[in-house]
Amino acid sequence: MKQFIDFIPLLLFFIVFKTDPRVLDIGGHELSFGGIYSATAVLIISSLVVYGAIFISQRKLEKSQWLTLIACLVFGGLTLAFHSETFLKxxxxxxxxxxxxxxxxxxxxxxxxxxxxxxxxxxxxxxxxxxxxxxxxxxxxxxxxxxxxxxxxxxxxxxxxxxxxxxxxxxxxxxxxxxxxxxxxxxxxxxxxxxxxx
Incomplete structure (x- = not known):
């Protein structure tokens, strides 16, 4: 089961990536949704939620989970900061x-x-x-x-x-x-x- 937990953020990433790009009005703020960059943001947020929930329930993360989370934050963050999907690849x-x-x-x-x-x-x-x-x-x-x-x-x-x-x-x-x-x-x-x- 542990091997497939990592795929939850990936599946959410895939769903958002495949969504036709659109602009959402949330509380007076316009946010783009769909495509690689919003999918990357969802990947980062969902990874924090999934691994955060595991950490809260188990009081620890395995080394492989720490590595996956840190890589997601680093490569995902660079992708958003430089607006280049090369980092995520x-x-x-x-x-x-x-x-x-x-x-x-x-x-x-x-x-x-x-x-x-x-x-x-x-x-x-x-x-x-x-x-x-x-x-x-x-x-x-x-x-x-x-x-x-x-x-x-x-x-x-x-x-x-x-x-x-x-x-x-x-x-x-x-x-x-x-x-x-x-x-x-x-x-x-x-x-x-x-x-x-x-």
Missing amino acids: WKAPVVNWLFALAFIGSHFIGDRLLIKRIMGHALSLPEPIWIRLNIAWILFFLFCGAANLFVAFTFQSYWVDFKVFGSLGMTVVFLVAQGIYLSRHLHDTDSTTPKTED
Whole structure:
């Protein structure tokens, strides 16, 4: 479920982006609605609301959620400040590559791989499987970043569609593939005993 929370602001961004541009009169103030810049403003506001609600309810945000929120504020803010969508096009590649870097770093820093820190409380797997799983996530994030960058600057009329539905589709396919892969190894391990954190 956590993987799909990030898509709530993206879906709102997509809806506003696809809305025919119009000027709304709100309390005597004229605001433009529809198109890339108002969609970017909605992305920023909805991200603050979604992650703010999570922070209030859980008293914390995960590092990945902080990274996503900060990237949204930085790249979205630059897009609005300079009136250039180029900044927003770099958000998805940069965030995906930073995630990949975090998974890579866990091979050399710390006592456990990042994927094991995330899923180790729910699964008991042999160490070689954890290593393969961590590498799979590295490759996934590298591919997602490259795919977003390629589409954003090559097929500019489709980049918003790909940013929302392409990213969602790639995530679903990868998670299903991961589930299938893990199902082949779970019968060899006892996953009924909860694991404690080190």
